[in-house]
């Protein structure tokens with residue numbers, strides 16, 4: 001399988017190259033040249049597969065031939081760390097359908113892709129003399145998932161940038177209590193978008209990128225999208241429906257884009273519902289066509305406190321008729337004028353596949369309360385934003401993606417609602433462990449110096 005960039009269709013790179021690079025050299029995102037489409041009868045045949053075998057089936061469509069023989073083991077090893085023997089659970093409570101994606105080691109859906117990615121890195125690097133540096137910006141959950149996936153892996157150093165005081169205490173503890181020589185946690189004085197922008201600038205710094213052999217595991221990494229396609233298939237195949245919608249708590253547009261890919265691959269998805277908190281850039285663009293980042297407002301669903309939604313560029317590529325020059329121009333508009341606008345035809349195209357909703361803090365809390373009272377089920381604040389659509393549309397068939405375990409936002413749920421949350425086995429003793437991280441200013445040169453010092 002060969003890949004090109006959303007800003008340059010002439011690129012022709014193989015899976016290993018795009019996997020290790022993350023971001024395309026022109027600043028665009030990688031896309032595959034061919035997308036396999038499953039027929040209805042092929043889909044029926046997939047019903048009998050367990051999660052691991054289905055993951056092999058889906059992921060092998062996108063990787064290179066040399067990785068395929070290793071893939072079965074990589075997948076098996078990755079999901080052996082999960083606390084649910086089926087890997088994911090589809091919980092049906094009346095007309096509500098919840099896909100629990102928090103049974104991995106760090107209690108959020110990020111583990112589903114990150115564990116596999118960690119083992120692919122190991123496959124590519126363990127027998128080479130190549131050393132790489134991974135830098136990742138996190139709004140709370142990516143960092144922990146990356147740390148658990150990469151701790152003590154050979155030839156890899158991982159630097160995790162989180163916004164200081166803007167992640168939940170449980171989220172921070174998951175990141176800062178892992179004791180491994182190749183893991184470095186940095187609290188940055190800024191918000192998530194600032195951290196993400198630092199990482200993007202590091203990739204643009206050719207000298208630095210080469211000096212440390214920089215690689216990315218943010219949701220722009222195509223490998224993550226591919227692994228996330230799997231659970232859309234898995235959930236659909238376990239429902240007895242001809243067509244189904246998915247409601248997805250959304251920030252960087254990675255998870256929901258995986259759902260869009262699943263639809264392109266033939267999965268009969270009706271609508272993908274973009275759920276946001278008050279940081280609503282995606283809701284605004286999906287209703288007005290104007291993509292315009294505004295200031296980030298901290299919320300009780302911090303993993304969605306994002307205003308620069310990187311993976312949206314992959315959707316734009318389709319909306320503008322797969323014209324890389326138009327994508328490059330829109331991205332230039334964004335950096336020059338602070339916004340871009342898609343035209344009416346492009347917006348109509350978007351609306352064929354997507355709906356959106358924006359949920360304010362007060363309503364998020366009341367949704368958590370209602371689901372607990374009516375269904376005796378506790379959801380986290382991210383999941384609550386997507387649950388709104390299900391509660392408001394009781395006659396449509398919707399699966400809500402539960403992106404994090406409520407324990408990760410224990411303080412919010414317990415303090416504001418008085419709902420007590422049991423500690424899952426993944427978090428046993430977590431709160432008593434010593435933390436290890438350094439705090440740095442939002443200053444690119446200082447962060448670069450820190451990374452150089454630790455890696456040379």
Ligand SMILES: *Cc1c(COP(=O)(O)O)cnc(C)c1O
Pocket residue numbers: 108109110140141142219249250251252253254255256303304382403404
């Ligand atoms: C990362 C995250 C999201 C947002 O996912 P994207 O792929 O960035 O859209 C939503 N909820 C939780 C709990 C997350 O960790």
